[in-house]
Amino acid sequence: MPKRQNYLNNKELLKEIHKSKMSFCYLEDKKYFLIDAIIHDMSDLTDTVIAEAKQVRADRLANERHAADLAVWESTPGKKAKDKPRLITYKFDGSEIPLEDIVIRIMTFEHIPEEPGRKNKPKSVADHHSKCNFPPYKHLAWRNGKWDEVARSHWRGDLTEGKFSVTKGKITEKLASMMIMLCHRYSMRSNWRGYTYVDEMRSHALVQLSQIGLYFDESKSQNPFAYYTAAITNSFTRVLNLEKRNQNLRDDLLQQAGQTPSFTRQIEDETAQRKAREEKETEYHEKMEQEMRDAGYNVI
Numbered sequence: 001m002p003k004r005q006n007y008l009n010n011k012e013l014l015k016e017i018h019k020s021k022m023s024f025c026y027l028e029d030k031k032y033f034l035i036d037a038i039i040h041d042m043s044d045l046t047d048t049v050i051a052e053a054k055q056v057r058a059d060r061l062a063n064e065r066h067a068a069d070l071a072v073w074e075s076t077p078g079k080k081a082k083d084k085p086r087l088i089t090y091k092f093d094g095s096e097i098p099l100e101d102i103v104i105r106i107m108t109f110e111h112i113p114e115e116p117g118r119k120n121k122p123k124s125v126a127d128h129h130s131k132c133n134f135p136p137y138k139h140l141a142w143r144n145g146k147w148d149e150v151a152r153s154h155w156r157g158d159l160t161e162g163k164f165s166v167t168k169g170k171i172t173e174k175l176a177s178m179m180i181m182l183c184h185r186y187s188m189r190s191n192w193r194g195y196t197y198v199d200e201m202r203s204h205a206l207v208q209l210s211q212i213g214l215y216f217d218e219s220k221s222q223n224p225f226a227y228y229t230a231a232i233t234n235s236f237t238r239v240l241n242l243e244k245r246n247q248n249l250r251d252d253l254l255q256q257a258g259q260t261p262s263f264t265r266q267i268e269d270e271t272a273q274r275k276a277r278e279e280k281e282t283e284y285h286e287k288m289e290q291e292m293r294d295a296g297y298n299v300i
Helices: 010-022 047-075 173-187 198-215 224-256 263-294
Strands: 037-039 103-107 137-143 146-152
Touching (some): 224 263
Antiparallel strands (some): 103 137
């Protein structure tokens, strides 16, 4: 029986988001595809960050070697449990990784062309530049005694004759499937699945995810699942509020025409009347008790 694969988790989402972003990038060599650390300024590239990046690279290599040996073990007939590869035996110290092997991502707008007037009141650096479908960045690698640029986001062609582009790449098919699955599963929750317009909620949420799905910034969080779920919740709530407003307008027109409004309006009206009666009865009892106290009676 094939091993069951869980698609909707942060690890798989991060992997597909990274692949999707890199499809919009210039990449000098495939060995610079994966990153080991993210910084926002060259002053952040301290010895501590470099040591952490080396350890991240070491852990990834250990995981890859373990996964390869584990696949061989699982495909071996008559395998024994005692021979199963253990991840702990593959771990090693990141200090053994050469500086030339690590890749650093720096978040920057240096290569994004400026676009004055795009925002009436620009409040951030991004507002002064052309609109991007995700935060721009560069990949750096240590070569010949300095940090060289080896990858550039939103770029078509090489570094000398290339040009800025936001249409070069696309999201991966797996990430698209994840978005569809996430919208479908979220719509099956008890607080959403009963609405007759749940299909419209799903479609609006999917459009929203396709627009902001790559805006997730790995330098700020490693939880894209929560980011996507929040976007879906906002889309569902937006459709719900719009439908409620339309329903209220429809019910008002029906009542003005002397027709029976929706069942929801009837229930709300009955609830409001019951609450008004209860408040009136409570007020009456409190008034009677106060009158009896004023008359000298001991009211319990």
